[in-house]
Amino acid sequence: MSMKERLSYLFKNTAFSKMRNFIDKTTLFAFDLDGTLAPIASKPSVIGIPDPIRQEFAILNKQAVVAVITGRSRSDALHHLGISPHYLIGNHGAEGLPGWKDQENEFFGITNQWQSQLDNLLPLENRRGIMIENKGSTLSIHYRHVCNIKYAHKMILQAIDKLDPQPRRIGGKFIENLIPVSAPDKGIAFRILMEKSGCQKGFFVGDDETDEDIFRLNDANIFTVRIGINVFSDALFYLRNQSEIIRLISEINNVLKNKKDQLIN
Numbered sequence: 001m002s003m004k005e006r007l008s009y010l011f012k013n014t015a016f017s018k019m020r021n022f023i024d025k026t027t028l029f030a031f032d033l034d035g036t037l038a039p040i041a042s043k044p045s046v047i048g049i050p051d052p053i054r055q056e057f058a059i060l061n062k063q064a065v066v067a068v069i070t071g072r073s074r075s076d077a078l079h080h081l082g083i084s085p086h087y088l089i090g091n092h093g094a095e096g097l098p099g100w101k102d103q104e105n106e107f108f109g110i111t112n113q114w115q116s117q118l119d120n121l122l123p124l125e126n127r128r129g130i131m132i133e134n135k136g137s138t139l140s141i142h143y144r145h146v147c148n149i150k151y152a153h154k155m156i157l158q159a160i161d162k163l164d165p166q167p168r169r170i171g172g173k174f175i176e177n178l179i180p181v182s183a184p185d186k187g188i189a190f191r192i193l194m195e196k197s198g199c200q201k202g203f204f205v206g207d208d209e210t211d212e213d214i215f216r217l218n219d220a221n222i223f224t225v226r227i228g229i230n231v232f233s234d235a236l237f238y239l240r241n242q243s244e245i246i247r248l249i250s251e252i253n254n255v256l257k258n259k260k261d262q263l264i265n
């Protein structure tokens with residue numbers, strides 16, 4: 001879709017009819033989890049998908065090919081989802097892609113190396129409040145609970161600088177995510193899923209920095225929606241906030257149902 005169409009509010013008439021015309025049963029519907037299907041929680045471990053969203057998501061999951069692509073590990077994401085989508089991709093794209101088992105084992109080896117290096121670079125006595133989370137294919141360093149945020153962040157960045165092999169680093173709110181350089185990002189993962197699923201079109205909703213890898217794909221067959229307006233985003237359309245996701249999924253369900261009914265009649 002062209003630059004001119006960038007960043008329209010999705011529930012405006014013209015934008016919404018574009019979505020209605022675009023989606024059909026050959027579309028792969030993919031969603032980020034935190035901040036998209038589930039509202040952001042102050043403690044990431046306690047996020048929850050509100051029941052009405054889960055119900056609409058379950059309906060969609062029955063009538064279309066659905067994927068969740070998240071920074072969480074697959075098992076953690078599944079615990080929060082409570083429903084198994086057709087594809088569940090964890091670790092920002094690095095976990096769960098069909099056909100990537102061997103590479104995934106390599107990523108596991110790399111994150112284990114980082115973990116033991118970080119244990120030396122950030123000795124326990126200096127690490128109060130810093131939490132290293134080994135998520136299998138990637139590793140996250142959390143520093144939300146330290147006394148001196150600025151100092152802790154600087155110390156963490158210095159430690160990351162010394163890691164071998166060097167990671168791809170994605171910073172977030174009180175978190176640094178370390179990803180093996182050869183791991184697929186969300187954009188690559190999304191493309192692979194479109195290919196594997198045989199879906200000719202893709203639809204994606206996300207809210208944060210790592211989702212830009214999908215927004216950036218810039219393909220007429222990919223329809224992208226960002227939660228929250230951000231002028232720097234490459235997404236085509238936006239929703240005002242996460243609470244609008246319920247309306248979005250139920251509208252998608254209605255459109256798919258109507259298109260199916262039209263085929264039958």
Ligand SMILES: [Mg+2]
Pocket residue numbers: 032033034035036206207208
């Ligand atoms: Mg998110």
